Amino acid sequence: MPRVTAFLLLITFGVCLADEVDLYAQESDHFERKIRPLLVQYCYSCHSSEAKTIHGGLRVDSAASLLQGGDSGSAIDKDHLSESLLLTAIRYDGDIQMPPKGKLTVDEIAEFSRWVESGAPMPPSTDVPERVGGQIDFSVGRSFWSFQPALLQPDPQVIRTDWPQTRLDIFVLSAMERQQLEPSPPADRATLIRRLYFDLIGIPPTPEQVHEFVNDPSPQNYETLVDRLLQSPQYGEKWGRLWLDLARYSDKPEEWLTTTHQSHLYRDWVVQAFNQDMPYDQFVQRQLATDLMPETGPEDMPALGFIGLSPTYWKELQLPCEIINSIVADEWEERIDATSRTFLGLTVACARCHDHKFDPISAEDYYAIAGVFASCRQTERPMIPEQEFAPVAKARQEVAKLEAEIAELKKKDPLPQEELTALEEKIKSAKATPLYDTPMANAISEESMFVERAGATPQDGTRLDYRSEPRDLPLYVRGDPNRPGPVVPRRFLTVLSKPAEPQSQPKRFTQGSGRLELAQAITSDAAPLTARVIVNRIWLAHFGRGLVSTPSDFGQQGSQPTHPELLDDLAARFMADGWSIKQLHREILCSATWQQSSAFDPEKTKSDPDNRWLSRMNRQRLNFEAWRDAMLASSGTLNTAIGGKSLELDEPANHRRTLYATVHRRELSTTLSAHDFPDANQHSPMRTPTTTALQGLYALNGPLLVGQAVALCERLHREAPGDDLARVDRAYWLLYSRAASEKEKQWCIDFLGDASGEQRYANWKQYAQVLLAANELLYVD
Numbered sequence: 001m002p003r004v005t006a007f008l009l010l011i012t013f014g015v016c017l018a019d020e021v022d023l024y025a026q027e028s029d030h031f032e033r034k035i036r037p038l039l040v041q042y043c044y045s046c047h048s049s050e051a052k053t054i055h056g057g058l059r060v061d062s063a064a065s066l067l068q069g070g071d072s073g074s075a076i077d078k079d080h081l082s083e084s085l086l087l088t089a090i091r092y093d094g095d096i097q098m099p100p101k102g103k104l105t106v107d108e109i110a111e112f113s114r115w116v117e118s119g120a121p122m123p124p125s126t127d128v129p130e131r132v133g134g135q136i137d138f139s140v141g142r143s144f145w146s147f148q149p150a151l152l153q154p155d156p157q158v159i160r161t162d163w164p165q166t167r168l169d170i171f172v173l174s175a176m177e178r179q180q181l182e183p184s185p186p187a188d189r190a191t192l193i194r195r196l197y198f199d200l201i202g203i204p205p206t207p208e209q210v211h212e213f214v215n216d217p218s219p220q221n222y223e224t225l226v227d228r229l230l231q232s233p234q235y236g237e238k239w240g241r242l243w244l245d246l247a248r249y250s251d252k253p254e255e256w257l258t259t260t261h262q263s264h265l266y267r268d269w270v271v272q273a274f275n276q277d278m279p280y281d282q283f284v285q286r287q288l289a290t291d292l293m294p295e296t297g298p299e300d301m302p303a304l305g306f307i308g309l310s311p312t313y314w315k316e317l318q319l320p321c322e323i324i325n326s327i328v329a330d331e332w333e334e335r336i337d338a339t340s341r342t343f344l345g346l347t348v349a350c351a352r353c354h355d356h357k358f359d360p361i362s363a364e365d366y367y368a369i370a371g372v373f374a375s376c377r378q379t380e381r382p383m384i385p386e387q388e389f390a391p392v393a394k395a396r397q398e399v400a401k402l403e404a405e406i407a408e409l410k411k412k413d414p415l416p417q418e419e420l421t422a423l424e425e426k427i428k429s430a431k432a433t434p435l436y437d438t439p440m441a442n443a444i445s446e447e448s449m450f451v452e453r454a455g456a457t458p459q460d461g462t463r464l465d466y467r468s469e470p471r472d473l474p475l476y477v478r479g480d481p482n483r484p485g486p487v488v489p490r491r492f493l494t495v496l497s498k499p500a501e502p503q504s505q506p507k508r509f510t511q512g513s514g515r516l517e518l519a520q521a522i523t524s525d526a527a528p529l530t531a532r533v534i535v536n537r538i539w540l541a542h543f544g545r546g547l548v549s550t551p552s553d554f555g556q557q558g559s560q561p562t563h564p565e566l567l568d569d570l571a572a573r574f575m576a577d578g579w580s581i582k583q584l585h586r587e588i589l590c591s592a593t594w595q596q597s598s599a600f601d602p603e604k605t606k607s608d609p610d611n612r613w614l615s616r617m618n619r620q621r622l623n624f625e626a627w628r629d630a631m632l633a634s635s636g637t638l639n640t641a642i643g644g645k646s647l648e649l650d651e652p653a654n655h656r657r658t659l660y661a662t663v664h665r666r667e668l669s670t671t672l673s674a675h676d677f678p679d680a681n682q683h684s685p686m687r688t689p690t691t692t693a694l695q696g697l698y699a700l701n702g703p704l705l706v707g708q709a710v711a712l713c714e715r716l717h718r719e720a721p722g723d724d725l726a727r728v729d730r731a732y733w734l735l736y737s738r739a740a741s742e743k744e745k746q747w748c749i750d751f752l753g754d755a756s757g758e759q760r761y762a763n764w765k766q767y768a769q770v771l772l773a774a775n776e777l778l779y780v781d
Contacts, residue, residue, distance in 0.1 A: 032347060033337070041478050044060075047060045081120075086112070086120075090104050137360075138494050145564065153572075166590050168570065169593050171565055172593045172613075172614050181615040184598075189214040193213045194781075195617075201232050202657075206734075222590075242537070245684040246338075247306050248311065248683055249263075249663065249680065251646040251664070254666065262440055280579035281579045287303045291381070298383050308442035314327075321462040344496070344522065345551065345552055347359070354479075359495075359555035359557075361493060365493045365495075368492070375490070383439045383440075388435060395436055398427055402427075450465040473487070490508065535567065536548050538581065542589070543618055544618040624658065624677060629657050631777070649662065650669070671698070708772055712772065715734075727764075728740045729745070751766075
């Protein structure tokens with residue numbers, strides 16, 4: 001055992017690639033969403049440029065002011081962050097106790113502590129150009145690059161006119177040549193097919209598929225393979241997972257909910273939409289308002305899971321309505337954040353307490369959108385027409401009453417319940433109620449929630465009143481729902497609207513909640529931005545780095561595009577091609593840029609270490625789902641069934657693709673959390689890969705690799721009986737899509753040694769585990 005342990009550790013940790021992570025963007029997002037609202041609520045009235053009198057000489061609205069401090073010294077101690085005056089003051093640990101009207105909650109103090117102890121990162125606090133006299137000048141704000149129309153760009157000049165294979169190559173080559181860089185040679189055919197399979201369907205090619213592709217080097221063969229993989233049902237499974245990260249999908253959301261037993265219907269709808277190449281503008285609209293679109297039917301009802309499966313917070317109705325008001329307002333904020341970041345790449349939720357500090361988004365804009373979500377209710381809806389479901393709903397109500405009676409009888413005497421049970425089964429039967437088992441999708445309905453006192457005093461608790469009419473929300477002063485200001489009509493964002501006159505307000509939403517009008521505005525008024533955002537997400541997934549490295553922030557705080565003309569040209573043609581994601585894939589995958597080798601070049605790495613100019617392909621690390629699926633496929637145990645309810649990930653009999661592993665919102669699987677799976681409580685724009693000791697220990701001792709090593713070993717002995725060298729070669733073809741070298745074959749023979757019988761078979765299982773855990777399976781060239 002010591003030999004396999006050492007061998008496994010060497011291969012597992014021998015190569016570690018550091019993927020770039022935009023920590024600044026993450027910290028800025030945390031500050032804007034969690035810290036600045038607290039500063040606004042508790043501190044700005046006395047300690048900011050807005051204060052009539054700056055108390056104690058301290059301002060907390062800029063990083064420089066915090067370090068400079070006030071009469072009592074610096075608020076942030078750079079050498080001893082945890083002992084900073086700001087923290088001791090809010091903890092009430094010294095003579096200075098802030099805020100003076102009462103101590104912050106435990107959670108608020110924890111947020112401040114995390115922020116300060118990470119160095120108190122804070123975006124620059126200078127006014128953005130769109131502000132004149134403290135007001136947003138939207139006409140100037142619309143001049144920002146991401147709010148401009150996306151237009152076809154003229155072909156740039158290039159020297160290597162023989163290199164481009166698709167239109168995007170011209171833009172990439174032009175930027176490359178300006179940096180004095182040369183493209184890398186194309187990847188070899190075996191590398192290319194392996195890269196293509198993982199990119200499009202998330203599992204490796206079989207040895208036979210590799211041989212067939214390598215032996216037919218014609219360009220037509222490559223393009224045919226791209227089209228074949230795009231038509232594979234596994235394509236939707238691979239690319240649907242990308243969307244589920246954005247949509248904070250969960251199979252098991254909050255435990256107190258009783259209407260989320262079929263949340264998998266949303267996941268399956270997303271997979272099907274990708275497989276059908278649903279036009280992206282329709283894909284967006286159906287997820288926000290399919291029930292309001294006459295051209296869609298009840299089969300699309302699961303699309304509403306984007307909002308219907310949103311994180312929901314417990315509302316203890318014994319509490320005063322002022323507290324419940326805050327909880328409900330937090331839910332609206334979450335939905336605005338997920339919707340705006342996913343579709344528009346904008347952090348609209350930062351404008352809840354005040355005008356956005358960096359982007360031309362006003363607090364009025366925020367509450368105009370919030371009114372849309374305040375006019376919706378999470379619910380279950382049938383996947384059949386409402387008139388057909390009416391008798392089913394009645395039958396289910398009768399069954400619910402019977403179940404309640406049976407439960408009461410069980411407490412007294414179990415015998416009399418038999419007749420009720422028989423009646424319950426009769427009602428459920430296909431003969432009595434043919435559509436009784438109709439699937440119920442997590443969706444939303446046109447109902448507004450009003451939070452009201454249950455009695456005359458706060459001590460009487462709260463009641464929730466649902467009404468069929470939509471509602472406009474007041475602007476909450478500093479984001480506090482218990483301090484309402486003027487009412488803001490429901491409408492779209494001002495900066496993205498097309499006003500009749502430069503200073504006129506956007507058109508009001510008048511059709512029910514306004515969900516359909518919001519969806520249409522995202523794909524019409526904001527179409528150029530919406531197209532840029534999804535094009536960038538697809539590019540990021542193919543290259544490991546987006547043209548914009550902050551995929552959910554296309555505002556002032558986000559990164560500028562490395563290739564702005566290319567992004568605009570792709571977005572313009574994406575819209576012109578009917579918003580087809582598969583067509584976008586085709587252009588990227590058939591490009592010379594994507595087909596480049598990822599081989600290390602010291603000169604290129606020195607001049608362009610981050611490969612911003614794409615003079616080589618990025619070697620990419622598989623996410624956990626693709627890594628596990630590759631093991632199952634290679635061992636021959638992968639269950640390729642499409643759709644259906646999820647299974648617990650670590651169930652020994654679970655050989656389905658990892659897409660179908662149960663995701664718990666509140667208690668994420670230890671295995672998933674150890675392998676960088678995103679938090680299902682919030683929108684996740686991209687995975688943040690890590691290399692940790694826990695991952696190495698999982699490779700050594702985890703049930704996945706141990707079990708798959710046994711299955712792989714059985715397959716090798718079945719397909720290459722009696723020949724160890726043939727088994728080694730077969731293993732390398734199954735796992736790495738290449739033949740084993742003579743040295744690698746010798747390593748295996750040396751490891752097996754002179755053992756025979758059961759001991760030799762045990763050595764083979766250990767060797768198979770080493771191959772499964774090796775970096776060559778985890779990374780794709």
